[in-house]
Amino acid sequence: MCGIAGFLSKERPPxxxxxxxxxxxxxxxxxxxxxxxxWVDDSGAAALGHRRLAIIDLSETGLxxxxxxxxxxxxxxxxxxxxxxxxxxxxxxxxxKLRGSxxxxxxxxxxxxxxxxxxxxxxxxxxxxxxxxxxxxxxxLARDRIGQKPLYYGWRGKTLLFASELKAFRHYxxxxxxxxxxxxDTFTRYAWIPGPHTIWQGIKKLPPGTYATISLSxxxxxxxxxxxxxVRDALAGKPVPEAESKExxxxxxxxxxxxxxxxxxxxxxxxxxxxxxxxxAALMQEQSAGKVRTFSIGFHDEAYDEAPYAKAVAxxxxxxxxxxxxxxxxxxxxxxxxxxIYDEPFADxxxxxVFLMCxxxxxxxxxxxSGDGGDELFGGYxxxxxxxxxxxxxxxxxxxVREPLCxxxxxxxxxxxxxxxxxxxxxxAAPTPQLAYIRLLSSWPRAESLAAKSKNSAGLADxxxxxxxxxxRRQMQIFDIQQYLPGDxxxxxxxxxxxxxxxxxxPLLDHRLIEFALALPHEKSKKALLRExxxxxxxxxxxxxxxxxxxxxxxxxxxxxxRQWAEELLSLPxxxxxxxxxxxxxxxxxxxxxxxxxxxxxxLWNILVLQSWLEHQKAES
Numbered sequence: 001m002c003g004i005a006g007f008l009s010k011e012r013p014p015x016x017x018x019x020x021x022x023x024x025x026x027x028x029x030x031x032x033x034x035x036x037x038x039w040v041d042d043s044g045a046a047a048l049g050h051r052r053l054a055i056i057d058l059s060e061t062g063l064x065x066x067x068x069x070x071x072x073x074x075x076x077x078x079x080x081x082x083x084x085x086x087x088x089x090x091x092x093x094x095x096x097k098l099r100g101s102x103x104x105x106x107x108x109x110x111x112x113x114x115x116x117x118x119x120x121x122x123x124x125x126x127x128x129x130x131x132x133x134x135x136x137x138x139x140x141l142a143r144d145r146i147g148q149k150p151l152y153y154g155w156r157g158k159t160l161l162f163a164s165e166l167k168a169f170r171h172y173x174x175x176x177x178x179x180x181x182x183x184x185d186t187f188t189r190y191a192w193i194p195g196p197h198t199i200w201q202g203i204k205k206l207p208p209g210t211y212a213t214i215s216l217s218x219x220x221x222x223x224x225x226x227x228x229x230x231v232r233d234a235l236a237g238k239p240v241p242e243a244e245s246k247e248x249x250x251x252x253x254x255x256x257x258x259x260x261x262x263x264x265x266x267x268x269x270x271x272x273x274x275x276x277x278x279x280x281a282a283l284m285q286e287q288s289a290g291k292v293r294t295f296s297i298g299f300h301d302e303a304y305d306e307a308p309y310a311k312a313v314a315x316x317x318x319x320x321x322x323x324x325x326x327x328x329x330x331x332x333x334x335x336x337x338x339x340x341i342y343d344e345p346f347a348d349x350x351x352x353x354v355f356l357m358c359x360x361x362x363x364x365x366x367x368x369x370s371g372d373g374g375d376e377l378f379g380g381y382x383x384x385x386x387x388x389x390x391x392x393x394x395x396x397x398x399x400x401v402r403e404p405l406c407x408x409x410x411x412x413x414x415x416x417x418x419x420x421x422x423x424x425x426x427x428x429a430a431p432t433p434q435l436a437y438i439r440l441l442s443s444w445p446r447a448e449s450l451a452a453k454s455k456n457s458a459g460l461a462d463x464x465x466x467x468x469x470x471x472x473r474r475q476m477q478i479f480d481i482q483q484y485l486p487g488d489x490x491x492x493x494x495x496x497x498x499x500x501x502x503x504x505x506x507p508l509l510d511h512r513l514i515e516f517a518l519a520l521p522h523e524k525s526k527k528a529l530l531r532e533x534x535x536x537x538x539x540x541x542x543x544x545x546x547x548x549x550x551x552x553x554x555x556x557x558x559x560x561x562x563r564q565w566a567e568e569l570l571s572l573p574x575x576x577x578x579x580x581x582x583x584x585x586x587x588x589x590x591x592x593x594x595x596x597x598x599x600x601x602x603x604l605w606n607i608l609v610l611q612s613w614l615e616h617q618k619a620e621s
Contacts, residue, residue, distance in 0.1 A: 005162065006130055010045075010217075013043075028167075033051075056101070061099050066108055077129045078127060110123075116131065120229075127144045128206070146511070160214055188449070191488070193487070233515075269293070269369045271313060271319070272310055276371030276373075277371035279530060281317055296311070296323045297324055298325040300325060331552075338612060345613045354496040355499065362502045366503060367505065391433045464483060555593075558604065558605075
């Protein structure tokens with residue numbers, strides 16, 4: 001796993017282009033502590049930088065940026081190609097002799113033979129890359145199917161900048177970031193900024209499953225990412241016969257886990273004791289010659305603590321298990337680093353325990369496998385089970401009746417309803433089931449905006465494939481695969497792991513598994529099918545319990561150990577300082593939470609993260 005950065009200049013290259021590139025790339029040293037590589041085209045028009053975290057082919061033949069054997073192409077690549085051995089065999093059968101054993105060289109030489117689109121369609125992995133074609137004088141940016149690896153791009157004058165993280169852009173001469181206020185309301189409601197938007201005006205995230213080729217004559221508006229894989233493609237799969245589903249799933253899972261275990265450095269697995277992570281750990285142990293290292297996080301509050309379950313599963317599987325119990329002090333150790341880790345406001349509250357787990361794992365391994373994606377693919381979230389009730393309620397009551405009724409419910413006084421009635425009313429007032437689901441994801445179920453000046457133009461529904469209304473349960477999953485997974489879950493995992501120079505692989509997001517899962521009958525519990533496979537390895541008694549999720553007791557901590565820190569950031573002068581927020585509304589929410597009348601830790605955490613990020617930006621300026 002690595003970090004990449006660079007630029008394509010249509011004007012005179014900056015003075016000391018290699019020094020500029022070096023500074024951009026050096027800012028990503030945490031993603032690749034094992035070395036830095038720089039390449040600048042003879043004309044200075046194109047520059048590719050690379051920070052290396054050596055995983056496969058630790059020798060010099062794996063160094064990047066890497067030139068193709070013909071000399072035509074140069075690539076800087078972040079990620080892993082899991083089926084590179086199969087692709088290597090295909091190259092060798094065509095008479096191609098490779099210099100080393102890295103997956104990057106296999107990818108590069110396949111591009112040289114078959115072109116970028118065909119190669120991306122054949123590759124199975126997680127990645128972001130930049131490819132310079134010295135013959136055509138074009139730069140191609142590409143990202144993996146589901147968005148496991150990040151890639152940002154944008155213009156500074158007539159120069160296109162790209163990087164794995166936004167911080168690299170600050171090191172290009174004359175780059176002056178400006179906050180895109182249209183995303184602030186979206187962030188304060190949902191805790192993350194949906195792609196292709198970013199916190200900076202004019203800077204975008206390359207959408208998952210796409211590539212974009214930019215020539216030296218390109219204009220800003222000419223960059224139109226082209227898809228090589230979409231969720232629509234995955235939905236086109238043939239239905240899976242029920243009698244074959246368990247065995248087919250087991251075979252796909254085994255293969256996906258096996259390919260993710262290819263490494264020249266030590267690897268382990270995250271283990272929460274839930275279905276997804278337990279299944280990954282079980283399949284790893286089944287295919288490992290020695291004990292697999294597993295890692296889990298615990299809390300001293302039993303309502304949130306799943307560490308005992310993880311320990312029991314680890315004991316049954318025979319893994320070498322390590323656990324860490326998190327306290328409010330652990331949070332305070334990490335909180336000051338969040339703006340630097342995530343670059344833009346990001347407030348999934350599990351970001352800190354995930355960071356701490358990555359930090360713990362990195363002491364023993366360089367690669368970890370994770371169970372991310374299982375809930376989205378196999379319907380594990382409780383909210384999916386509410387889909388029929390939501391859809392029926394919206395379709396049963398005409399808007400003329402439903403909207404005033406919901407408006408009345410939202411005015412009911414606290415603490416009688418504890419906020420739940422208001423939230424339900426906010427959801428049911430939506431004109432369509434699709435919008436109802438987007439509101440269901442919101443942590444701030446009120447009409448007012450916590451962001452004072454946001455136009456809320458950067459919504460969660462941008463570029464989403466909507467299914468027919470009668471397919472609402474599946475629609476919720478499709479929405480999450482397209483937006484929630486890359487925007488929240490995978491962003492959290494990438495930044496938390498890369499801040500610790502740890503590579504995290506996600507077998508459940510193998511595109512073959514996505515296509516299989518979406519071909520299953522949606523009216524049945526697909527999570528039950530995962531359980532059936534897992535029961536071949538772990539007894540039901542260790543798994544059959546209510547799902548807790550990777551949460552933490554933040555509501556109580558904000559009233560206790562974290563109160564002073566939060567009070568300072570939510571003071572009226574601090575809220576008014578930047579002019580982006582709605583101070584009276586936020587102060588009222590803070591006082592309501594402190595009183596215990598209502599639990600508002602989700603929207604308050606979003607504001608605290610934004611305030612902390614704004615303070616960091618002020619210090620950086």
